[in-house]
Amino acid sequence: MFRKTVGILSILALVAAVFVSCSSSPKKQPEAKPEQPPAAGTVIGLDGVPMPVWVNKNPKSETHFYAVGYAIKSNRAISKTAAGQDARDQIARWIGTKVSNALVSYTSEGGENKNTQTLTHFENISKQVAEQTLVGVEEDEMWVDDKGGVHMLCSFPKANMNKAFESTVATFQRNEAAAFAEFKAKEALSFLEKETKDGITK
Numbered sequence: 001m002f003r004k005t006v007g008i009l010s011i012l013a014l015v016a017a018v019f020v021s022c023s024s025s026p027k028k029q030p031e032a033k034p035e036q037p038p039a040a041g042t043v044i045g046l047d048g049v050p051m052p053v054w055v056n057k058n059p060k061s062e063t064h065f066y067a068v069g070y071a072i073k074s075n076r077a078i079s080k081t082a083a084g085q086d087a088r089d090q091i092a093r094w095i096g097t098k099v100s101n102a103l104v105s106y107t108s109e110g111g112e113n114k115n116t117q118t119l120t121h122f123e124n125i126s127k128q129v130a131e132q133t134l135v136g137v138e139e140d141e142m143w144v145d146d147k148g149g150v151h152m153l154c155s156f157p158k159a160n161m162n163k164a165f166e167s168t169v170a171t172f173q174r175n176e177a178a179a180f181a182e183f184k185a186k187e188a189l190s191f192l193e194k195e196t197k198d199g200i201t202k
Helices: 002-024 076-109 116-136 158-175 185-198
Strands: 064-071 138-144 150-157
Touching: 064 076, 076 116, 076 138, 076 150, 076 158, 076 185, 116 150, 116 158, 150 158, 158 185
Parallel strands: none
Antiparallel strands: 064 150, 138 150
16 A cells, blocks of 8 residues: 555656646747848838839729829928829829810710810810819828838729719709700710720720
8 A cells, every 4th residue: 555655656746747847948939030131133212111013013903093103302291292292193194184085085976076165175074073083092102212202102993083074074064065965974984984994004
């Protein structure tokens, strides 16, 4: 009986010793992977961030149009504002071109391309659509180059342009019916949608 008791106590002591040694041993920390140096030729910005691809190549999308603005001013805050405005100006020009092309195509097929009064009103439509659409522009990303110049990637949904077009045209139809009584918004919109899709890769 005494030997049995001693044996049990010895086993318990051995288990306790193993448990203590295991719990007290420090856990092995995972080895930190060394940081990879930037690839040869990579341009590093003022904040240590490599130049993103979009700085030199605008993203392409079926649902959004992208523009990259640039500015370098007396400080970063002013440069950021100016870069955003530069991108918006590019978007406005793109919208104006697309709307104008769609309206010219529409009037040509409708036999109204010689109606000077109508074309003048269409120029106003293009400007108004561009102004309305710019409200939906988003500032997506920003990168500061090694000289402190700010590059701003902005985008806006192409669907916003179609909505603004429909709204502007509705006003045109109500106020300028005498100028173009046969103007049909849905047909003109179809030209704009085609013009937008054709411009995805441009």
